[in-house]
Amino acid sequence: MSVNHENCRTLLITSCKGGIGKSTVAANLGATLAAMGKRVLLIDCDFGSRCLDLILGCENEIVYDMGDVIADRGQAEKAIFHLPGTDNLLFCAAPAAMTEVGKEELADTIGALIEAAKPDFAILDTAGGLSIPLLLPPTLIDTAIIVASHQPVSMRAAEKTATLLSANGIAELKLVVNSFDFASAKDGRRAGILEMIDRSHVPLLGIVPHDEALLHAQERGVKITELTNALSAPAFSNIAKRLTGEQVPIFRGLRYYHRRNAYL
Numbered sequence: 001m002s003v004n005h006e007n008c009r010t011l012l013i014t015s016c017k018g019g020i021g022k023s024t025v026a027a028n029l030g031a032t033l034a035a036m037g038k039r040v041l042l043i044d045c046d047f048g049s050r051c052l053d054l055i056l057g058c059e060n061e062i063v064y065d066m067g068d069v070i071a072d073r074g075q076a077e078k079a080i081f082h083l084p085g086t087d088n089l090l091f092c093a094a095p096a097a098m099t100e101v102g103k104e105e106l107a108d109t110i111g112a113l114i115e116a117a118k119p120d121f122a123i124l125d126t127a128g129g130l131s132i133p134l135l136l137p138p139t140l141i142d143t144a145i146i147v148a149s150h151q152p153v154s155m156r157a158a159e160k161t162a163t164l165l166s167a168n169g170i171a172e173l174k175l176v177v178n179s180f181d182f183a184s185a186k187d188g189r190r191a192g193i194l195e196m197i198d199r200s201h202v203p204l205l206g207i208v209p210h211d212e213a214l215l216h217a218q219e220r221g222v223k224i225t226e227l228t229n230a231l232s233a234p235a236f237s238n239i240a241k242r243l244t245g246e247q248v249p250i251f252r253g254l255r256y257y258h259r260r261n262a263y264l
């Protein structure tokens, strides 16, 4: 099946490393773009440990999932869940049962979901490690957003991920540094922004501060759309705006920001 997604920008949220905030970034970026009036389809492509339904607080409401669409592309519309309380945030959960899927089959399934939802943005959350979504074709993926946390091992993974994605023909790669610790960058205990860009060789799209509210929200099942006052909210807003072509300073609105040079 050829994918007709010319009006949809598909973002692959990825890193070879697990546990560094891919799902958190995918969900919050999706909610932020939707709040800006964009129609967003979030797709959980982490078949091993699906979790976006939990982060989005809709785990008890999902009836159909990607497994149904893999079995029958005609089920795409049914597998798209409209998040309550939002106008334009749509979601497709990963299969509830473990499912083996090849890259062509996955691309077809995602294509069917995009055709059915007609979003402005499709955001694909992926598993850590060398998973199948890293091999999705450049005809489907417009931008790969590589997430790295503020640690050396994560930066090395970002570099490796960028190499793999480039070899696969994905032209646009962007870096999001998550859980950025302003204090340790300032006193030199951890890398500054320039060093992180230098190590990963990927242009920076944004910085998300370490934010306990994100952690607690996930643990307490607080809906993502209710996190508008969180410390990290301006960071996601900056990233979303940059994706829509606005020029926004990297630290705009971040509460820790005092003097730009301190964190470089």
Ligand SMILES: Nc1ncnc2c1ncn2[C@@H]1O[C@H](COP(=O)(O)OP(=O)(O)OP(=O)(O)O)[C@@H](O)[C@H]1O
Pocket: 017, 018, 019, 020, 021, 022, 023, 024, 025, 046, 049, 126, 127, 128, 178, 179, 180, 208, 209, 210, 211, 212, 214, 215, 216, 218, 232
């Ligand atoms: N900016 C942040 N500030 C504080 N905690 C965060 C931040 N980003 C993510 N976390 C927390 O880190 C943990 C891992 O995040 P998340 O599940 O998004 O990572 P992941 O890369 O998707 O993991 P996996 O590889 O297992 O899918 C979660 O408990 C999440 O709440």
Ligand SMILES: [Mg+2]
Pocket: 022, 023, 024, 046, 051, 125, 126, 127
């Ligand atoms: Mg995840």
